[in-house]
Amino acid sequence: MPNKPWLSEGLTEKEYEMIVDLLDRKPTTTELGIFGVMWSEHCSYKNSKLILKNLFTEGECVLQGPGENAGIIDIGDGQAISFKIESHNHPSAVEPFQGAATGVGGIIRDIFTMGARPIANLNSLRFGELNNDKVQYLFKGVVSGISSYGNSIGIPTVGGEVYFSSAYEGNPLVNVMSVGLLKKENIATATAKGEGNSVMVVGAATGRDGIKGASFASDELSEDSKEDRPAVQVGDPFMEKLLLEASLELINTNSLIGIQDMGAAGLTSSSAEMASRGNSGIEIDISKVPTREKNMTSYEIMLSESQERMLIIPKKGKEQVVKDIFNKWDLHAEVIGRVNDDGMLRIFNGEDKVAEISAKILADEAPEYRRETKLPEYIKNVNEINANDIKSEDYNNDLLDLLSSPTIASKKWVYEQYDYMVMTNTVVGPGSDAAVIRIKGKDKALALSTDSNGKYCYLNPRRGAAIAVAEAARNIVCSGGKPLAITDGLNFGNPMNPEIYWQFKNSVEGITKACKKLDTPVIGGNVSFYNESPKGAIYPTPIIGMVGLLDSLKDKTTMHFKNEGDLIYLIGKNVEELGGSEYLELKEGKVDGYVPQLDLNLEKRVQKTVREAIKENIINSAHDCSEGGVAVNLAESCFENNLGVNIKINKEISNKALLFGESQSRIIVSISKELASKLENIAVENCVPYGKIGVVEGTQFKFNNLIKLDVEEMKVKWETAIEKKL
Amino acid sequence: MKAGVVTFPGSNCDADVFHVLKNIFNIDTKMIWYKDKNIKGYDLIVLPGGFSYGDYLRSGAIARFAKVMDPIIDFAEKGGLVLGICNGFQILLESNLLPGAMKVNDNLKFVCKNTVLTVINNKTPFTNQCEKSAAIEMPVAHGEGNYYIDKEGLKELNENNQIILKYKNKKVNPNGSINNIAGICNKERNVFGLMPHPERCSEPLITPGKSDGYNIFSSIISFINKRGGKIAK
Missing domain, CATH: 3.90.650.10 (PurM-like C-terminal domain)
Structure with a gap:
């Protein structure tokens, strides 16, 4: 020895x-x-156990909480859903294809060991900026590894997210979530x-x-x-x-x-x-x-x-x-x-x-171990961001630039390599707020989403993590579902570093707070520490994988505008907030500012409003406001059917915050004129602020007197941006 | 009418085809295990999509040696209807029930998306409910769908009207196949292989929302009902 x-x-x-x-x-x-x-940390959770004990893990629907291969929730009719997210970051950093492929394989096994047939996979990926050969090698390798394994085994990859930021350059994140269906008696x-x-x-x-x-x-x-x-x-x-x-x-x-x-x-x-x-x-x-x-x-x-x-x-x-x-x-x-x-x-x-x-x-x-925590130095230096701090000459160009930034651009290049249709249950596939998967023989369906914004979590881990939960739930609601439970993939740097441990502790607290408020317990998950390269630690990235239930397929809703003449409403409130935004990073190259506020009570009411409107069968589309702000989110709703919008918002805030600010708890819906008053009534009953912001019309994207673009031109940029970088 | 869907190790669209035949069309449908040597009483055999034997060596190359293939070849030679979808098409090529070969997609990537196709020949057991020259939509999902055949073979396919489906044009051809070919039949018209997945578009509810695949199955059923129990019993 x-x-x-x-x-x-x-x-x-x-x-x-x-x-x-x-x-x-x-x-x-x-x-x-x-x-x-x-x-090892990987098996024993020795550095995280004491913190994870505080997670909110109980709820009516929980049949199996954390501690088994995967958690299980009840979805009625004697049926249950087992799901879990797991990371395969380190293997993917050194051998992207096999690393990602075996990440898929590992999580699928966790699901079928519970007695469940896996029916859908999602993945949440983070890479460095795409303008670098090594990053491109990792990106292509990971996508093709996931594609190779998932397609071959015949489980559809129905959704997920991909972000690009230099913080992940030496240490990409590959988190895979798998969802399985089982009979309760077969657990x-x-x-x-x-x-x-x-x-x-x-x-x-x-x-x-x-x-x-x-x-x-x-x-x-x-x-x-x-x-x-x-x-x-x-x-x-x-x-x-x-x-x-x-x-x-x-x-x-x-x-x-x-x-x-x-x-x-x-x-x-x-x-x-x-x-x-x-x-x-x-x-x-x-x-x-x-x-x-x-x-x-x-x-x-x-x-x-x-x-x-x-x-x-x-x-x-x-x-x-x-x-x-x-x-x-x-x-x-x-x-x-x-x-x-x-x-x-x-x-x-x-x-x-x-x-x-x-x-x-x-x-x-x-x-x-309860590791030492310390407020990170950089947090003390976070500045408030004013609209005047961002220089801009032309909002048309700004919007086009945002739409073609890889984090916001269409992920078609990625998901067209995944078989997202096999098993013939995919009602809504990749590219909408949440994927919707039917359950054969029943009228109900599942809504699935993964979310996390590493920049928010870097600037304010507690709020950033809470936002990840809130956004996941918002995505489920926008798709017609009721949020049920989550799995969390917690990706952080070296826990021996007190600043990293502080990020970890605060993120878990944020998740706990939001889960309690939104009644979505954590039924399992994964901790991945030591996500560092010689260039430093990644952004703290707690990824939330959420499962929701559509009581009926009638409730299925997508983000796409459908009819010319439909009115567009924004449910929620626009706030002067540009901190942590994609816009700030695009224009000033900075990750700074106060993360958008999150009022969980308002969040709950906004979600309730949209859910009630969907149950009443009155709205034609619903889309969560997130990265890129209202301008980007409206554009995303235009593309599928090549429909334009004419937006007129009475502004109480700066143009930049109005267009590109990322205030939380907002959902854009479209509705026919005749039914609009019903929607307004539901919003009023729930004490939720709302605004009629425009109408679906033509093939141009018009926003106040600030933006005027052809939808087709925007769509091409958005759709081809990633491919062009490779 | 009785249909059989073969499960090879690594098949993954077997349950999907089964679902459509059994639950959408209410056809008496059975799963056939790849080790079975006896298949009797079927009017239709479907070789489904997937990755039989992991697509190792070459897609379909190992599956053609599965025990079940001998009786299937026999069934086909006697005029029984055989439908090969995606990996099933690849297996039909490898077992010489159809001419030509499959190459890796020209962009070397797996591709899953909806495609627009043209019905070239609607006078077959598999397309009699489709309109000739109609543009239809069906999704593809494959890494090796780049159909190839030599000049002479292509000429023969054309002369005998064996080309049943083409991608609408070069631009929408997802894999680089020769002459935009998406599906062909044998000379006798009873064996049909295609890369698109009709079973994924037989219900309007599911992505991609079109149901043009329905007509492929209804063509088969209509043909068999008309023909009655004359062949392959």
Whole structure:
């Protein structure tokens, strides 16, 4: 053993001492490796657990909260939805194609292990500015990795978001959300119980890929990170498709005690976590594990993150059922050990015992740290932004420039590479506020959205994170749904840095506050720390993935204007706010200012107003106001049907804030003249400010006397901007 | 009428086609497992889209050796209707039930979008409910849909009116296929392969909102009903 062997396992000297103390002896090489991954941030959440305990996780619809492979909510009729978001940032930074592909594979497994058939994927991506070769390589690689895996396995990629900012240049973010449908009675759990029950490994054979990936993900990226490429797993979507079908077939036979995906830390974490959940132990003989390569050591077999594998505890006597189903799909299914009742994880290699550790110690007793927090220096220097601080000569050009900035531009180049229609449930696909997925045989549907604005979270983490929740809910409402619950993908820099930890703590507080107010509990999620490159930390980026329910497909609403002559209303209030806006960054190259205010009471009422109007079936379109401001959001509603607008707003605020400010809690709707008074009544009843701001007409975009453009010209710029940069 | 939809390992549109036949058209429809050696009593066999065998080696190249292909080839040779959609089209090419070959899309990227097509031949079991020369819309979703055939083969396709569907023009051709070909049949007209997905546009409710795929299935049903139980029993 080298000097201080714990260092290469990512453990501190103190943690090593704890381990010696807990075991009452020095750990073996395999044991130390096991501790290294199990006590890594990725598996143990040791730096985040204490903060995450404060999240709002309870609600009427919650069937399974955080702690399992994925959370589950009730959607009525005996049906349930399992969903979760997960990051694969570090692997994607060093090997974008495989990193992103296996990110998709990993989250899909989390969903079908719960007994749910995955029916939709979304992804939330962050890259540096597109004018740089390395960023383009990462961007293309990630998109094609997601496309390759998701398309092949036959789950539609129906939505998501992509932002470009230099803060993500060395460390892109790849967060994938998967959503599955199940019958309530088929909920599976990841528990190992019942002395003498068999432990089986099913799916792919184990190889030497992805060894110690969990530890790799729990460190900052450096110039040498490309040396860690062997820590990136290689995905096989074909194998996963077989595994998915076999697993769901098996779960339907009611032959299982427990089933768990082998994700981060492979066999180690799946066995320790399953045993710990069932207050049991597990004994494994690693010589029985099917391997792809000869002479793999016990260390390698225990720590491999080879993809497309599951650990299964069948009910007594049901081993053959498992084997028959997996053999039908040409997959391995081998008994590799048994459940015991003394709580110990014992690893044998044939006759030799190579590790013996209490499962509880590994899975639940990792140290928990409350890291130091400090108000970041830059926050003290955030300035108020006045409209006069932004120089502009021509609002026509400003609008065109915003529409062709990659963050705002159409993401067609991305989503046309994703199969967003397979399974034939996609009622509203990518490019609207939220995707809408029908549930065959029922009139109801799901609305799905992911949201986060890293700039807001950088300038004010608490408010920025709350806005992410509010915007996700607004998107759901605009699509005709009722917001139900969220999953959170928390992406931050190094938690040892007190300023980063402050960002983290405040973001979680913001999420909690908004979730409570909007009654959308967190049912699971993922923390990704150490998102730093030599250039510094990323913007704090808590990504909110939200699921909502449309009671009826009649409620389906899109953002597109539909009829000439329809009136356009803005529900909510325009405020003089330019801080953190896309406009400010475009014109002045600055990320500065006070993040738009968020009054959660007003937010709730605005959402209620639009939801009631949709239920009354009176409005023809609804679109959330977000990045780029009202001018950009109106333009987005014009494009699909090539309809123009004539906007006349009595202004109480500056032209710049009116056009491009990003005030929250605003929704643009269109409605026929005859029904407009009904909408006004609903708004008044809910004490919500509103304004009739214009009419859908012609093929030109006219806004007061400030902007006059052809919709076609705007659309071409918006649609081709990303492609032109590549 | 009885229809069968084949599930190869890696098929992923099998359930979609099944849904349309069974729930939209109320046809007696069964799933056929790729290891089955006996298929009897069918009027229509559909090879669905997806990534059979992961599309490894070449799309469709391994699936053609699946056990179920022998009876399907037999069924086709006896005049049974075989519809190959997307990956199913690729498998039909690999098993020589249709002429030509498939290349990777000319822009080397997977493409999923709605396309505008022209019905070139509506005198087939698969398009008799479509208007000739009509522009119809159907979505595509593939990485290898760049249909190719040599000069002689192309001439033959044209002479025998085997080209059934074309992308409307070069501009909307999503993959670079020769002569904008989107779907062809065999000389006998009972085997049809196409890259677009009719099962994804048989209900107006779902994206892309058009339902021109409906007419492909209703053509088949109309043909079989007229023909009665004469062939392939």
